[in-house]
Amino acid sequence: MPIIEMHMLEGRTDEQKRRVAAAVTKAVSEALDCGAETVRILITEHREEEFYVAGLNKAQRAELRERQS
Amino acid sequence: MPIIEMHMLEGRTDEQKRRVAAAVTKAVSEALDCGAETVRILITEHREEEFYVAGLNKAQRAELRERQS
Amino acid sequence: MPIIEMHMLEGRTDEQKRRVAAAVTKAVSEALDCGAETVRILITEHREEEFYVAGLNKAQRAELRERQS
Amino acid sequence: MPIIEMHMLEGRTDEQKRRVAAAVTKAVSEALDCGAETVRILITEHREEEFYVAGLNKAQRAELRERQS
Amino acid sequence: MPIIEMHMLEGRTDEQKRRVAAAVTKAVSEALDCGAETVRILITEHREEEFYVAGLNKAQRAELRERQS
Amino acid sequence: MPIIEMHMLEGRTDEQKRRVAAAVTKAVSEALDCGAETVRILITEHREEEFYVAGLNKAQRAELRERQS
Numbered sequence: 001m002p003i004i005e006m007h008m009l010e011g012r013t014d015e016q017k018r019r020v021a022a023a024v025t026k027a028v029s030e031a032l033d034c035g036a037e038t039v040r041i042l043i044t045e046h047r048e049e050e051f052y053v054a055g056l057n058k059a060q061r062a063e064l065r066e067r068q069s
Numbered sequence: 070m071p072i073i074e075m076h077m078l079e080g081r082t083d084e085q086k087r088r089v090a091a092a093v094t095k096a097v098s099e100a101l102d103c104g105a106e107t108v109r110i111l112i113t114e115h116r117e118e119e120f121y122v123a124g125l126n127k128a129q130r131a132e133l134r135e136r137q138s
Numbered sequence: 139m140p141i142i143e144m145h146m147l148e149g150r151t152d153e154q155k156r157r158v159a160a161a162v163t164k165a166v167s168e169a170l171d172c173g174a175e176t177v178r179i180l181i182t183e184h185r186e187e188e189f190y191v192a193g194l195n196k197a198q199r200a201e202l203r204e205r206q207s
Numbered sequence: 208m209p210i211i212e213m214h215m216l217e218g219r220t221d222e223q224k225r226r227v228a229a230a231v232t233k234a235v236s237e238a239l240d241c242g243a244e245t246v247r248i249l250i251t252e253h254r255e256e257e258f259y260v261a262g263l264n265k266a267q268r269a270e271l272r273e274r275q276s
Numbered sequence: 277m278p279i280i281e282m283h284m285l286e287g288r289t290d291e292q293k294r295r296v297a298a299a300v301t302k303a304v305s306e307a308l309d310c311g312a313e314t315v316r317i318l319i320t321e322h323r324e325e326e327f328y329v330a331g332l333n334k335a336q337r338a339e340l341r342e343r344q345s
Numbered sequence: 346m347p348i349i350e351m352h353m354l355e356g357r358t359d360e361q362k363r364r365v366a367a368a369v370t371k372a373v374s375e376a377l378d379c380g381a382e383t384v385r386i387l388i389t390e391h392r393e394e395e396f397y398v399a400g401l402n403k404a405q406r407a408e409l410r411e412r413q414s
Contacts, residue, residue, distance in 0.1 A: 025124030055232030094262030096161035163331030193370030301400030
């Protein structure tokens with residue numbers, strides 16, 4: 001049944017999404033020894049203002065590096 | 070507490086979303102014998118380029134069938 | 139494709155899970171007019187110490203009511 | 208590793224998102240005694256037609272109250 | 277940032293989980309052209325009574341096939 | 346409505362979970378200016394063999410550091 005939710009920053013092309021879905025399906029199907037048709041992938045894109053590491057988003061981390069350099 | 074996340078392809082009307090939310094709430098509330106007001110439903114829509122079965126999205130599966138017929 | 143994640147407190151019997159899965163599948167399939175075989179349901183159970191409303195879990199809310207009565 | 212998915216109704220400003228991400232990161236880091244840089248937060252916004260309590264969305268609940276008053 | 281949640285039926289060995297995590301990380305990193313250290317994978321296992329296709333779990337589908345054959 | 350899913354490695358005590366839930370609820374409620382009773386938190390614990398960074402789990406990363414030192 002593998003059901004795979006992929007969260008990524010927006011900005012990838014449809015071509016990249018197709019490529020990553022194909023590659024992940026192959027990887028899962030081989031590693032778990034299950035049919036590719038049982039693998040489902042859901043992609044959710046997040047805007048930069050919707051992803052935080054250490055409480056900062058990408059723009060905030062860039063500003064921080066700027067100020068520290 | 071049932072909290073229910075529904076992932077679906079985009080394209081449903083608001084009317085359809087209201088109908089499915091009402092029907093699922095009733096189903097959960099009756100089957101689990103809990104108050105409807107404890108049931109929360111979150112809908113997330115995915116574009117066609119964001120859902121893959123066997124590593125292919127809807128357009129790719131249609132192309133494949135086309136070529137095979 | 140509807141893929142449905144249901145979060146619920148642990149303690150339901152297998153029979154209840156089967157019943158709620160069957161009822162929700164029927165509700166989704168009818169309301170969205172899609173084949174039942176396209177509906178996938180994932181249940182995740184949470185212990186009482188893993189679900190909080192207003193920052194309190196079930197035991198804490200019971201204590202609070204006790205003290206307030 | 209704490210990875211935190213926050214679902215909220217759309218309409219918050221970027222400033223509010225930054226503020227909630229910073230506050231939650233601090234809260235998690237202190238309460239679990241782990242480095243802030245291990246905390247990741249993903250925000251997913253939902254339109255009003257995508258969130259239901261007791262089978263009703265915000266507009267439907269407002270109508271209901273209207274009719275009952 | 278890719279953050280990947282993998283839902284699978286329980287029963288895989290730790291060795292299989294390590295293998296699938298390594299393979300998926302490599303696939304994502306190559307297809308999206310991002311560093312492997314930015315890829316995080318969360319595995320959630322589900323018991324057979326917690327996964328339904330067309331409203332039936334694995335045991336129920338086996339019974340059905342039995343009865344139909 | 347904020348609904349918050351927290352994924353963390355298993356091993357935290359119930360006391361720590363209560364503390365983090367209370368702290369996150371307060372942070373969200375203040376930063377988003379919404380009532381604490383609208384905030385719901387779901388905790389999901391993952392075993393060490395179920396969380397991977399750069400394709401390696403905690404034990405594998407420790408081994409790697411060991412070998413590199």
